Amino acid sequence: MKGEIGHGAFSTVYRGRYHGFDVAIKMLNAKTVSVLEKNVAKEATILLRLNHPNIVKFMGISIQDNQFAIVTEYLSRGSLRQLLLDTTILLEDEHKRKFALDVCKGMSYLHSEKVIHRDLKCSNLLVDKDWTVKVADFGLSREGSDIDVTMTMTACGTPAWAAPEVLKTQRYSEKADIYSFSICFWEMCTRQVPYEGIPPYQIVISVATQGRRPDLQSNDFPAPFEEIIKKCWDEEPAARPDFGELVTRFTTMVVPLPDHETPFIMKREYSAVSPNVSASYI
The missing domain is CATH 3.30.200.20 (Phosphorylase Kinase; domain 1)
Incomplete structure (x- = not known):
């Protein structure tokens, strides 16, 4: 090792x-x-x-x-969560669309294999050297006959990504993963942590009983992105799209051409007074 x-x-x-x-x-x-x-x-x-x-x-x-x-x-760029929090990496809308498409392709395949992930979040999405996103960490996943049972995920410490029906310990389906994806995509768009600073128990109560969702108003979302987020975190599981539909949406979606084909990494230059950031490909 x-x-x-x-x-x-x-x-x-x-x-x-x-x-x-x-x-x-x-x-x-x-x-x-x-x-x-x-x-x-x-x-x-x-x-x-x-x-x-x-x-x-x-x-x-x-x-x-x-x-x-x-x-x-081994995926050399680490988790998508780490990447999103790295301010030296410039992400354009096309890069976010590609990340989301990768996740949806992986999850569509997973659901076709009768597997529910149950812990989908950006820290469980890994990025390889070519900026391809891959779904990881299946420790909480359920398959086959296991997927149609009532289980709770709150004890696993991820209530910010959990669907309302999961938080309320109701019966749930693969549509719970769709809700989790909406939070992941919100993360990709905002590069923020959902419900940052709010205790987990308050998140559980507000999401499960008050319909609370991460803030959309103070962020500048492209209209197609915002529409997908809202549909995926709908209170009613049946109203949420499936990952096959999302693959089609992200594949056909038109966003502005990026200035850089892949995410652009800026190189930090440190001085004794203050750090400066200059752009260069690494």
Whole structure:
């Protein structure tokens, strides 16, 4: 292993090499192995049968001496969340459209395989060197007969992305992922964190019982973007489009031609007084 590239409450991710390929090694924290062993096994089972250019590629699983590790392809640009928060990266509407299209293609395939992600958010979307976005982290996913049961996601710490029906512990379908995508796309458009600074319990109450959504008024959204966001976070799951429809919408959508074909990275130049930013391709 070459070193840590990320960590969370339940696992730590390292970069490594596997049969000549750069890989990401997700190691379950020892204290949570007994609690999350079933989720890790389920994640590996789901990844094993998935094959799509917008789904992170599964390389293998290791279970040894009470240690669990899931090995996947390594995506060099990290999470979409990190990318959106990086102010040195300039994103134009065409780049956001492409990101959204990638997510919808991956999720459309996932749903065609009868899998509900249940934890779709920008920190679970990874970006490769060519700026392709891939859906990752299937630890909370459900498939087959599991998808038509009542479950809650609030205990997993992601209420800002959870659909109202999930927060209310009602029965839900794959349309819960559509709602989560609306929050992801809002993130792409605004490059902000949804409900930043608001305690999770307040988000649960306001979204589930008061119809609250992230702010659209103070941001300058292209009309097609705003229309999609509103449709995807509709209170009624049946009123939300499916990912197949969204793939068509984003494929045929016309936005202004970008000044740069891919996201433009500005190079920071630091001085003793203050940092300056100059534009250059990296």
